[in-house]
Amino acid sequence: MAKAVRFHETGGPEVLRYETVEVGEPGPGQVRLRHEAVGLNFADTYFRSGLYPVPLPAGMGVEAAGVVEAVGPDVAHVAAGDRVTYTGFLNTLGAYSTERLIPAAALIKLPDAIACETAAGMTMRGLTAAYLLRRIHDFKPGQSVLLHAAAGGVGLIVSQWAKLLGLTVIGTVSNARKGEVARQHGCEHVIDYSREDVAKRVRELTDGIGVDVVFDSVGKDTFEGSLDSLKRRGLMVCVGTASGPIAPFNPQILAMKGSLYLTRPALADYIADPAEKNALANELFAHVATGRIQIELNQRYALEDAVQAHRDLESRKTTGSSVFVI
Structure with missing residues (x-):
């Protein structure tokens, strides 16, 4: 069975629960994704605290990278076995998990030069940096x-x-x-x-x-x-x-x-157009793949340690990027 971090009430890090979940098979436009790494972002705390309200109970996290396990009907741009990454907002909430169903449209194919762990620590941050410097x-x-x-x-x-x-x-x-x-x-x-x-x-x-x-x-x-x-x-x-x-x-x-x-601004509005999202992602990936931009993965956690991860993040103990390694 898959594992996931979820919250049933809003509040501090202590409301996060590590639970067993059933994933099921992908429906139209969906894929089943096996995560290799999950990103930890300050925006995650906004969902947990209720600043960004969502129906409860809810999953946690909006960024991860992994391998496509199965695709549903009407999915053309990714296939089983593809390495992918993603970030978003409500459409990708639930990233703190070992496996999940997710809309295929949210996925970005990873070049061979970028590991899933690196991608999980840079997709949201990197695309944010991209639109701030190339669009704003x-x-x-x-x-x-x-x-x-x-x-x-x-x-x-x-x-x-x-x-x-x-x-x-x-x-x-x-x-x-x-x-x-x-x-x-x-x-x-x-x-x-x-x-x-x-x-x-x-x-x-x-x-x-x-x-x-x-x-x-x-x-x-x-x-x-x-x-x-x-x-x-x-x-x-x-x-x-x-x-x-x-x-x-x-x-x-x-x-x-x-x-x-x-x-x-909000990242979601700068990656809503698939062509613009791909353009920003490709520019980011090129800088990282050639070493012009280094991604600092300075904190690694197990998924079941999400409470401690949130405490570290909110107390400003972290530098660079933080990821959960699956």
């Missing part, structure tokens, strides 16, 4: 970016990719150890937000001008400082809320701080 803004060499959580899974990929594009990355971290990790992956400047005023330091590093774009995955705690770090007509990208949701605010503040732009 028309970046030009020499432009600057403030990147919060620079030593995290998304941060390390964004930093490396931004350097390939000729951008200057200023990264924020919570301690010296994470600062060194961020520097090793492309951050030209690192700010320890536990000791420094981020906006003030950004102004010092940019000769008082500010950065072109802020990628802010923290939310409530960093929102105001992020706005104050932008140059006139700069772009604020709210890409996550790790510290909590941003409080309501008067849009007039954007005018007062320099006619700023603000967006709150």
